[in-house]
Amino acid sequence: MRPQVLSSTLLLASRFSTTAAASTSTCRAARTLFPSASSPLKTCAATATRYFSSTPVTMAANSASLLEAFKARRSIYQLNKELPVPKDKITSIVQEALIQIPSSFNSQSNRVLVLYGAEHDKLWDITSEILKPLVPADSWDATAKRNAGFKAGAGTVLFFIDTTVVSGMQEKFALYKDRFPVWGEHSTAMLQFATWTTLEAEGLGANLQHYNPLIDERVAAEWKVPANWQLTAQLVFGGRAGEAGQKDHLPLEETFKVAGA
Incomplete structure (x- = not known):
């Protein structure tokens, strides 16, 4: 199962037609615009290109959709327990992200625990108790x-x-000993971003928290987490009960350089 990271057919279509209306993060709505598409989840991007081919395209359809998904990933703090997709789909998305995210030397140092329902509630009761x-x-x-x-x-x-x-890689490749902990952090950060973006593409809201190391011992004891699993972040998710706030960006002149173009 491949998670539908490319978030919105209608976001894609809006790049080709100014009359395209905003829609959900799946291709279901595309059936109205593109009735000839036999498999919207697989062909929606190609169909959009065919229907709006008269308009110049400045970015490939797949990269445009991916960037739209990146833009849509925001911190949503107003959440509820009404999930727009089944729990098993969420589980599959997290599993696939865990498998596909790169790690240094393919060391595969990432580990994940997903909590639903009462187990999720328990985590935040524990956090409040500690704080x-x-x-x-x-x-x-x-x-x-x-x-x-x-x-x-x-x-x-x-x-x-x-x-x-991480320690095994340090022993095996002593020349890079000081780098493997950093590279492990890089990999978990990529996994967090990929999971967050993909869940939001499915219509969920989410926000990322870092109550480690305060809650580490209680988490390990409550859910039988191995002692060698070091907690790095907690991604809270649920139904969207609100929208993200305003997000400002520094001028590109201050943050970006290019050479050789």
């Missing part, structure tokens, strides 16, 4: 409200690095 004695009393209400927002979601993906894999 309460650490947070100043006059700040607790805001912290409690924030954690309640996470608990209101439908699930959490917990990302880990297998430190045994």
Whole structure:
């Protein structure tokens, strides 16, 4: 099963026709625009190109759709437990991302735990329990409200690095010993981004949290996580009960250079 990372046929179609309406992140809506498409999930991009071929295209259809998915990935903090897709599809997406994300020397140091329903709720109850004695009393209400927002979601993906894999690579390739922990962080970051983007492409909302290492021991004890799994992040997901806030970008003149073009 390949996750549908290319998020929206109608987003794609809007690049070819200004009359195309906004739609969901799947190709189902494309059946109305493109009735001849026999398999929208596989042919929607090609069909859009055929129907709007008279308009110049400045970017390949597949890369345009992928970039649209990147843009659509935002931090959604207003979540609910009404998932727009079945849990088994979410599980399959996370599994496929775990398999496909690169790692240094193909070391495959990423590990994942997905929590749904009551297990998800338990995680955020544990987090609140750990944080309460650490947070100043006059700040607790805001912290409690924030954690309640996470608990209101439908699930959490917990990302880990297998430190045994990292140490094994350090022993095997001593020349790069100091780099393998960094490369492990690179790989888990790619996995987090890929999972987040793909879930949002399926219509979910999500936000990424980092309550490690405060919750590491309790997580390990509660869900029998191996001692060599180091927690790196928690992706909270659920139905969208709100939208993302405004996001500003630094000028490209300050952040980007090109040479040899």
